[in-house]
Amino acid sequence: MSTNLRVAFIGAGNMAEAMISGIVQTGMLDAHQITVTNRGNEERLLELHNRYGVQGIKRDKVNLSSFDVIFMAMKPKDAESSLNRIKHEITSNQVVMSVLAGISTEFMQQHLKPEQQIIRVMPNTSSMLQESATAISPGDHVTMKNIKLAQSLLTCIGQVYIIEEDQMDLFTGIAGSGPAYFYYLMEHIEKTALLHGMDVAQARKIGAQTILGAAKMIMECEETPAELRQNVTSPNGTTAAGLEALADSGGGEAIKAAIEGAMNRSKEISEDLQKTPVSI
Ligand SMILES: NC(=O)C1=CN([C@@H]2O[C@H](COP(=O)(O)OP(=O)(O)OC[C@H]3O[C@@H](n4cnc5c(N)ncnc54)[C@H](O)[C@@H]3O)[C@@H](O)[C@H]2O)C=CC1
Ligand SMILES: O=C(O)[C@@H]1CCC=N1
Structure with a gap:
């Protein structure tokens, strides 16, 4: 994995932590390659920094344009406002990977730029120990290189399955939950x-x-x-x-x-x- 690759997590909750823990423990990315953000709970950002060495920065202070991968890890109810904001901060060379339950690639595409690269991901909290069963469904504009990147990045939190998006709700019922x-x-x-x-x-x-x-x-x-x-x-x-x-x-x-x-x-x-x- 490139030592220049930069990954941002928007949302600093349980799922972001489980994924960060898995990624850092395998050594696939160095902690300094990962930034995690939330809207304002600085104590939580400090906690994640102290535990994993990742950078914790409040959302307002993060410039998303410098990241290769942007993981959306907030609650589904916060997706729309977050997408509307991300849209103006990134280009179609960057890939948005969403772990949000019930948020389709079509919905994300509607709120991002028309050619934006998007991958819908469904991990589970066993990511923490690299034992997740994780599904990915690539959106229409994502390059093969970024699908491969998603596979190798997510392999460090467990097993990865590429599935049709119409199976994502079922996968969530079996493996996400x-x-x-x-x-x-x-x-x-x-x-x-x-x-x-x-x-x-x-x-x-x-x-x-x-x-x-x-x-x-x-x-x-x-x-x-x-x-x-x-x-x-x-x-x-x-x-x-x-x-x-x-x-x-x-x-x-x-x-x-x-x-x-x-x-x-x-x-x-x-x-x-x-x-x-x-x-x-
Ligand atoms: N917890 C789980 O087992 C799994 C969760 N997911 C998905 O992961 C997502 C997050 O779930 P949890 O981590 O459990 O939730 P959580 O409530 O623990 O964390 C949500 C985080 O998002 C932050 N946030 C909300 N709006 C934001 C914004 N606009 N900008 C930046 N940060 C923002 C909150 O401050 C919080 O840190 C959900 O969409 C859920 O569907 C997917 C698979 C498994
Ligand atoms: O309960 C939830 O909505 C999230 C999605 C899958 C697991 N936890």
């Missing part, structure tokens, strides 16, 4: 363990190792998840009883509902924004 489902699962494992007298710290380690082991089995074995499940399940044994209780409690439906709930919310964010008149 996905870590939260597993944390929720863990919360319930801990609660149940505690209820039956196990120490929470011990239950956390045991539960996490079980999830990690199952994930590795899925990644590394040839069997399908259904086959792997059957391998655990002895006739009339403990797993059969557990799975029956899970199904009786609507386990499968609950997983479908979670993914579809997040997917539909992503669509809804996009539709709501399209209803607002586009400001010039």
